[in-house]
Amino acid sequence: MTQAPDCTFEEFMAVLLSREVRDFETSACGALSFIPAMALLLAEASHAPNGDFIILDSPAYNPFVGPKDFHYLAQRGQLDLFFISAIQIDRHADFNLHLIGDPDAPDVRMPGQYGTGLLYYAVPRIVLFRTRHDRRTFVAKVDFVSASASSPKGMARRNKEVVVITPMARMELSRELGLLELASVHPGYTLEQVQENTGFELVLSGKSEGEARVTPFVTEEELTVLRTVVKQRMIETDTYGDMARSKIRDP
Amino acid sequence: MGVPFVPTLGYAGSDVIKDREDFVLAPNPFNPEETVVVAKAINPDVALFHGTKGDLQGNVLVSRDGEALMIAQASRKVIVSVEEIVDKIPQDDTDGTFIPGIHVKAVVHAPYGAYPTACPPYYEMDDAQMKRYLEASSSDEAFSGYLREEVFEPGSHDGYLDKMGLRRGERIGEPVG
Incomplete structure (x- = not known):
């Protein structure tokens, strides 16, 4: 196959996110998370049938009464993977969900981070994602550090891996360097295009042997499962049902 | 509760707690080599x-x-x-x-003490009124106007409910919808 099958933007992002989910783990997403919810259910219906899945906006996938129950589960180390989106992400994988501009006189104030400052420490694997890849999002230094990937000395931290997924590329945090490294470029984009749209110098992953890897194509199989089992499940369980109807195509 | 502080995992290194005197880094008393974030009780x-x-x-x-x-x-x-x-x-x-x-x-x-936010099963959020509140929150001037019309002129909670056309007593106790 030389060309990716035709799909919606949401389908494309959900497939990439679902590949980060592992079998036998507990994976979760927060509120207002249509794309991660699709990704979790796609993983459940394909490569992670023994996983536990928590979708806070879904009555069928939210086992909790109040928000603290979810945070306690994460603090105990029982949540393996969590998806976080942010308005700014910097080269150190610090992210910003609070404001744009000068923190003392911001241009824009956002609703804030809810519990992600805790989850960034407590959850072993964090997937940061963004539905755009541009210099406004990928900045050298975030305007406000909502949560930092680096910890003060001696700090208890359970997080081990940070992955960033965008419409153009996949990045991984190198703990050794304290920097995001480019892991792969999605089909249809070049390394130069990714660099052009990133506000800091991209470092190639040590695994890439001097050349940027290409993200594996979205497959027909992934799209078929998404458009049949996952779409139906989302509608039946009232898990972003309306969005599933409009953003996931019919098989 | 009544405890002086609560330890928590996370937030260290962020700007969220940078200028906060009620969040400090402290040694874990049970494992002094480990540092934890401690939040002062409210x-x-x-x-x-x-x-x-x-x-x-x-x-x-x-x-x-x-x-x-x-x-x-x-x-x-x-x-x-x-x-x-x-x-x-x-x-x-x-x-x-x-x-x-x-x-x-x-x-x-x-009754209707949470209005225009929701109090299920008694009533749902009034989206139109919440939208009006959000729009009024965009400037001091607009918000002063909102307070004048929705809070001060009605004079009381009962006055506000009358203005909104919400009848006390009739629907209270009966789930809506």
């Missing part, structure tokens, strides 16, 4: 929140989706407004979280 003099039911002993029932019980246990004086007053709320009432009257200083009968 012990309010007075707490106000809205619940669904209150009874003659001052027990109240509140939504389970929140931390009202913890707030009640942490505060010196607790005042709860409720949709309806009943003779006795059973401790195992499954419609919400039971807060014992020993924590509660006063119960106020205030």
Whole structure:
């Protein structure tokens, strides 16, 4: 196959996110998370049938009464993977969900981070994602550090891996360097295009042997499962049902 | 509650706690090589929140989706407004979280006390009024106008409900929708 099958933007992002989910783990997403919810259910219906899945906006996938129950589960180390989106992400994988501009006189104030400052420490694997890849999002230094990937000395931290997924590329945090490294470029984009749209110098992953890897194509199989089992499940369980109807195509 | 602080995992290295005197990094007393973030307790003099039911002993029932019980246990004086007053709320009432009257200083009968936000199953959020509130919040001038029209001119909660066309007594106690 030389060309990716035709799909919606949401389908494309959900497939990439679902590949980060592992079998036998507990994976979760927060509120207002249509794309991660699709990704979790796609993983459940394909490569992670023994996983536990928590979708806070879904009555069928939210086992909790109040928000603290979810945070306690994460603090105990029982949540393996969590998806976080942010308005700014910097080269150190610090992210910003609070404001744009000068923190003392911001241009824009956002609703804030809810519990992600805790989850960034407590959850072993964090997937940061963004539905755009541009210099406004990928900045050298975030305007406000909502949560930092680096910890003060001696700090208890359970997080081990940070992955960033965008419409153009996949990045991984190198703990050794304290920097995001480019892991792969999605089909249809070049390394130069990714660099052009990133506000800091991209470092190639040590695994890439001097050349940027290409993200594996979205497959027909992934799209078929998404458009049949996952779409139906989302509608039946009232898990972003309306969005599933409009953003996931019919098989 | 009544404890002086609570340890937590996370937040270190962020700007969220940078200028906060109520969050500090401290050694874990049980493992001094490890550093933890410690949050100072909040012990309010007075707490106000809205619940669904209150009874003659001052027990109240509140939504389970929140931390009202913890707030009640942490505060010196607790005042709860409720949709309806009943003779006795059973401790195992499954419609919400039971807060014992020993924590509660006063119960106020205030139907539509959460309006225009929601108080299920009594009423849903009034989206049009919330939109108006959000728009008014965009500037000091617009917000002064909002306060004048929605708060000061009606003069009281009853006056506000009259202005909104909400009839007390009729629907209270009957789930809406």
